Amino acid sequence: MSSSLPPSSCDVLVVGGGNAGFSAALSARENGARNVILIDKCPEEWSGGNSFFTAGAFRIAHDGLADLLPLVNNVNAETAKIIDLEPYTAQHFTNDLQRVTAGRSDVQLGRTLVGDSNDAIKWLHRHGVRFQLSFNRQAYKVDGRYKFWGGMALKTQDGGAGLIEDHKRAARRAGVSTFYSTMAKQLVTDPSTGAVTGVVVECGSDKNKTTRTISAPAVILAAGGFEANPRMRAQYLGPGWDLGLVRGTPYNTGDGLEFAMRDVGAKQAGHWSGCHSVAWDANAPPNSGDRAISNEFTKSGYPLGVMINTQGERFVDEGVDLRNYTYAKFGRAIMGQPDGQAFQIWDARGTPWLRDEEYRDSIVRKIRANTLEELADKLAKEGLHSPAKFLETMRDYNAATNAFQAENPNIKWDPAVRDGVSTQSSRGGLALPKSNWALPIDKGPFVAVKVACGVTFTFGGLAVNPQTAAVIATSDKEVPGLYCVGEMLGGLFYGNYPGGSGLTSGAVFGRRAGRAAAQRAKTAGATLRSNL
Structure with missing residues (x-):
């Protein structure tokens, strides 16, 4: 991480430093992007976005206790003998997602979320994210046995704080450059193709701000929803919601959603009056x-x-x-x-x-x-x-x-x-x-x-390709070079959500977006650099 100014160009630029943003950055590096930059408008002491404030719960499809034990660090052989943890199949996960959202959750997005959930968490584990069985939140000891319930058993060690600590460590090992107090203000596009070619950012403290453009053939938006913006809450969630208590970061104020719609005509999706x-x-x-x-x-x-x-x-x-x-x-x-x-x-x-x-x-x-x-x-x-x-x-x-x-x-x-x-x-x-x-x-x-x-996070977001998380414009065509993950991705949750599926979504679609962005950087980056 760095407190200096970010460079003027990179292969993949990630906007937002929560679980989804770090997952995307790590995936981009893993898939061949040479120069990956992650920026966040918050100061470093507020790093982690809303992910920091979670309990670190991940909902995944799994085959039962034997499938999860290799991932966790808090179960010994004796304890394992008194755990009741049934398989939670892909069909169980899908049924729960559709049930609690009254059948409104986008089927294709849900299929990707559920289908990738198990492998995505094992991928995070390989990169050093520490998982545990959630005895404190998801199990009761009944008749001498730990009975897990509600389809969710995994959490990260030390909750959201531990998750972000592990993400930062993995990003440093992978060579991701991280810059705080760097706020994305505007998407830069190629006037002939409409492709995103960079981001205008404002860097530095309030007393010493500077504006510059970071050129990049691939940009991943992971900047959160509008839950910390009282005006937008009242506008979209309804009267009185400006009085809600903000559960997480004060920096999720909807900026990314607004400039994506303004600058590239990003299509809205999901439950904008829900959270x-x-x-x-x-x-x-x-x-x-x-x-x-x-x-x-x-x-x-x-x-x-x-x-x-x-x-x-x-x-x-x-x-x-x-x-x-x-x-x-x-x-x-x-x-x-x-x-x-x-x-x-x-x-x-x-x-x-x-x-x-x-x-x-x-x-x-x-x-x-x-x-x-x-x-x-x-x-x-x-x-x-x-x-x-x-x-x-x-x-x-x-x-x-x-x-x-x-x-x-x-x-x-x-x-x-x-x-x-x-x-x-x-x-x-x-x-x-x-x-x-x-x-x-x-x-x-x-x-x-x-x-x-x-108020934790808002459900309204941007429409994306379920396979790559590429942003869809109001023309129903993809915006070349632009991806969207985390809270900014719309269409998964309506009125409610199955607990733990938010962090899983960030990992699943962040991983996919990073992979697609790295491929975009390989094919479009050479052309972009030759025109600089």
Whole structure:
């Protein structure tokens, strides 16, 4: 990496330094591009984009535990004997992708994502990315055995921070030159062919900026979505979204999307009014993630309890599906509530199952009480407008769960599967059910946590060729020399996504884009250099 000015030309220029950008740069070098430059508009201390703020989870198709053990560094022979981890086939992955996106995910993009997922992660592993089985997030120990659930088992060591550390190390080994505080401003094109031939960039600190052009026969855009841009959030996601809490980097402000559409007529694709948004600590910083606390502001323990809005009412089926298939859309549900906030509630049964990384006392402010009545009084001081309605909601919920248990005494509560323990019985149930993991919340002490909407990344992006990630123009023709990966790639996710598939997408399409860009550099680079 370097703090000096980038050179005036290269074979492949990558714009953006998250997982997708580093994957693309590494692939370009591996496939023969001699001079690969990666630029990022953030200062180096903010390196890694949104990838830094993730838990490092990757969703891949696999053949079960034996397929994954060679990739991970945290399982010994004895532990391996007590792990239940079933195969997650390509069909499982495809079904989940189509199911959670209501069938809107582009079929060809999905086929590439799923088909390449296993090999892409093994490729990252060969280049030094450290993987582990995600015991802390994706397994419960039930009856002495670790039961993995939700189709996702892999994470990177030390989460997103570790992933970026490993990417940087791999890039240095491969000879990729990295430049921070270098913002892409404009695509340069050949007026006769429309091919991208470079990028105008602004380099340096606020007090000492300089503008220059980096010529390149192949440019890969990996600059993120617009989740950190309040104006664009309100414009595309809808009224009130400018008030959402930014979960990751403050530098993903949609610049790349806007100049690609402006300069080469890039075609929009995907769900521009949709985003990945989670239940997020209401006391987290509003305009960017915290690089120390990072993903731990996520509050995903709602399947173990209930979520109540400030009017004292439930508003989602907390147990409608495994957390992996609901957490990315429940942030939007919270945003739609009065005040854009809610409370997560558990009793003494649920709190022991909460993950320490998200709910330990040093990370989150807990509201504790010995009775529901005491809890209602305390929540009133935190924004609950109707303590009476809250108590009515909790009484109705507890009555429904007790009725189910009385009718189904042999159905076992199990957080690692869709256990069918619900609020619905022959006596009726609730208008808004809790479909799984519905234990009564009547055993003190009680704990509540206040949550808001944390915006992770936006789903709207650019149309691409599913095989190469080449950008498609509004003419429906490829823009020669331009590729797009990561959050900027549109068409995969609509309304929701299967947890862990975002980082996998970055690796899969970054690898493909790097390969295609390297080939472009070989064939077009000589012509471009001869004209300089």
